[in-house]
Amino acid sequence: MALLETKRLTKSFGALTAVNGVSLAVEAGSLHSIIGPNGAGKTTLFNLLTGTFPPTSGQILFDQNDITGTPASRVAHLGLARSYQRTTVFPAFSLFDNVWVAAFATGKSWKGLLHKKTSDYAEVTGRARQALQDVGLEQKSTQLARQLSHGEQRQLELAIALAAAPRVLLLDEPAAGLSPEETRRMVALVRALKGRYTMVLIEHKMDIIMSVSDRISVMHFGSLIAEGTPAEIQKNADVRRAYLGGVAA
Amino acid sequence: MKKPFLLILISIFLLPLVVRPAIASEIWIFAIFGLGANLLLGYTGLLSFGQSTFFGSAAYVAGWMMKVHGINAFLALVAGIGVGALSAAAVGYLCVQRSGLYFIMLTFALNQLFYFTAYQWTSVTGGEDGMPGVPRPALAGIDFKDPLIYYAFVSLLFLLALFLMKRITESPLGKILQAIRENEVRAEAVGYNVPRFKLLAFVVGGAFSGLAGVLYAMLFGIVPLEAISFVFSGNVVFATLIGGSGSLYGPVIGSFVFIWLSESMSTVWARWPLLLGVAFVLVVMFLRGGLVEAWTRFWTWRSSKQRD
Ligand SMILES: Nc1ncnc2c1ncn2[C@@H]1O[C@H](COP(=O)(O)OP(=O)(O)OP(=O)(O)O)[C@@H](O)[C@H]1O
Numbered sequence: 228m229a230l231l232e233t234k235r236l237t238k239s240f241g242a243l244t245a246v247n248g249v250s251l252a253v254e255a256g257s258l259h260s261i262i263g264p265n266g267a268g269k270t271t272l273f274n275l276l277t278g279t280f281p282p283t284s285g286q287i288l289f290d291q292n293d294i295t296g297t298p299a300s301r302v303a304h305l306g307l308a309r310s311y312q313r314t315t316v317f318p319a320f321s322l323f324d325n326v327w328v329a330a331f332a333t334g335k336s337w338k339g340l341l342h343k344k345t346s347d348y349a350e351v352t353g354r355a356r357q358a359l360q361d362v363g364l365e366q367k368s369t370q371l372a373r374q375l376s377h378g379e380q381r382q383l384e385l386a387i388a389l390a391a392a393p394r395v396l397l398l399d400e401p402a403a404g405l406s407p408e409e410t411r412r413m414v415a416l417v418r419a420l421k422g423r424y425t426m427v428l429i430e431h432k433m434d435i436i437m438s439v440s441d442r443i444s445v446m447h448f449g450s451l452i453a454e455g456t457p458a459e460i461q462k463n464a465d466v467r468r469a470y471l472g473g474v475a476a
Numbered sequence: 477m478k479k480p481f482l483l484i485l486i487s488i489f490l491l492p493l494v495v496r497p498a499i500a501s502e503i504w505i506f507a508i509f510g511l512g513a514n515l516l517l518g519y520t521g522l523l524s525f526g527q528s529t530f531f532g533s534a535a536y537v538a539g540w541m542m543k544v545h546g547i548n549a550f551l552a553l554v555a556g557i558g559v560g561a562l563s564a565a566a567v568g569y570l571c572v573q574r575s576g577l578y579f580i581m582l583t584f585a586l587n588q589l590f591y592f593t594a595y596q597w598t599s600v601t602g603g604e605d606g607m608p609g610v611p612r613p614a615l616a617g618i619d620f621k622d623p624l625i626y627y628a629f630v631s632l633l634f635l636l637a638l639f640l641m642k643r644i645t646e647s648p649l650g651k652i653l654q655a656i657r658e659n660e661v662r663a664e665a666v667g668y669n670v671p672r673f674k675l676l677a678f679v680v681g682g683a684f685s686g687l688a689g690v691l692y693a694m695l696f697g698i699v700p701l702e703a704i705s706f707v708f709s710g711n712v713v714f715a716t717l718i719g720g721s722g723s724l725y726g727p728v729i730g731s732f733v734f735i736w737l738s739e740s741m742s743t744v745w746a747r748w749p750l751l752l753g754v755a756f757v758l759v760v761m762f763l764r765g766g767l768v769e770a771w772t773r774f775w776t777w778r779s780s781k782q783r784d
Pocket residue numbers: 240243245263264265266267268269270271272312
């Protein structure tokens with residue numbers, strides 16, 4: 228059963244149609260990857276799914292409910308969490324505070340918002356700790372985010388998404404700018420999370436995509452040009468042409 | 477971190493020995509004003525140039541109610557806090573959708589709107605002459621006409637305000653506002669309605685400004701037109717930045733320095749704001765954390781020297 232679905236989703240920026248009639252179905256529990264050349268519209272698709280801006284036309288269904296046009300802060304509460312292609316953390320916060328504030332947002336109750344201490348929320352604190360542990364940063368929880376290396380910042384980026392305990396995890400190029408060694412660790416991490424969450428993964432590195440995905444959708448100039456299992460995509464002629472710089476059929 | 481609190485307590489006791497009680501009271505009143513302004517400036521990262529809107533509105537309304545309707549001091553405080561919060565809600569509502577320079581200009585423009593209303597409405601505000609005749613009504617049999625007793629009253633309310641602001645900044649709200657300052661996009665994405673939280677910061681900060689406004693009117697027995705002007709809005713930002721906008725105690729120290737300097741210097745040298753200008757430039761260029769940062773830097777430097 229599809230947990231997250233789009234129907235003819237379209238987003239235009241003036242004359243440019245960044246996402247063009249995309250219909251996608253992400254099965255519950257699966258890892259669904261989205262690939263495509265630079266500027267294909269992958270990040271824009273994530274922005275639509277998470278309510279950063281509303282689509283020009285089309286629909287988004289989450290768990291059979293129409294969530295089209297729901298603003299970002301509300302989408303998070305529905306159980307969709309994302310990470311960013313360009314690291315988007317809270318620089319002057321400790322790592323713990325980074326995940327704590329994300330965990331609190333989706334907490335059961337905001338009672339005591341103005342007067343309780345942050346340490347009074349045991350469930351939130353537990354979830355925050357767990358998120359840091361999941362990405363292997365628990366040893367550095369008191370360090371400031373801006374003092375981290377790029378690789379560790381990418382891990383924190385993911386931890387912030389995890390802290391919300393989402394139902395669907397949208398990861399936008401988690402391995403962007405990582406060294407080969409760091410990439411290996413990130414791939415292992417994504418593999419470990421597979422099955423625990425329904426995941427949508429944007430990635431450029433083909434070897435990663437082919438080894439972790441259940442299904443792959445290929446975007447080119449805003450449109451979906453192919454969808455299938457890793458084996459099917461590898462054989463697809465349109466996909467090869469798109470990646471070699473040719474025009475899609 | 478008991479040290480800052482102890483220092484403040486000592487200052488409260490020693491201050492009336494050094495300066496006139498009126499000046500001493502003004503310092504703590506201005507500090508309350510600064511606490512509220514810093515919730516926006518330091519914690520949420522919003523540079524509001526319209527804080528005197530809430531301070532002045534509260535001073536006028538509560539002052540008028542004491543003067544004309546003879547309400548007691550307690551009701552006056554409640555009214556002032558309410559007016560401060562309400563006017564901040566109205567101004568905040570219009571401002572939180574904007575960002576950057578537009579936000580700053582809008583807080584300033586709305587402040588001007590309130591200012592000219594007060595300027596024109598002479599039958600109530602007295603316009604340029606100010607609204608005189610604000611009494612200092614008694615409360616539970618305590619007569620505040622004695623300047624030292626009023627000073628004690630102001631000091632108590634300041635301590636209460638400081639305690640409340642400490643709780644707020646250590647609460648989830650404090651964390652969320654700082655998260656908005658650090659990264660608005662991510663704060664929204666993890667599930668916070670950013671404009672609504674900014675509005676909440678306005679309202680809470682406005683309530684503190686309102687409290688300060690009433691105490692100010694009662695202190696001097698008059699609401700001068702400046703109390704709602706951009707001069708006061710600028711002063712509180714100024715004092716907060718010099719003290720240190722990044723911390724709870726920054727605006728308290730800033731108020732101390734600012735009021736003391738302005739009272740002692742203005743009689744000696746009419747051009748003294750020049751000094752403030754220089755101090756301001758120095759802080760912005762070299763000392764983003766204000767005097768609080770200078771203090772911590774000094775101590776880390778000293779302790780590192782002692783270790784050698
Ligand atoms: N907010 C925006 N306003 C105008 N144009 C935009 C906006 N966001 C994206 N675009 C444009 O839409 C197109 C798709 O961009 P998008 O970031 O979605 O691509 P992408 O597939 O994520 O590329 P990459 O692999 O480089 O990350 C690009 O041409 C981009 O310039």
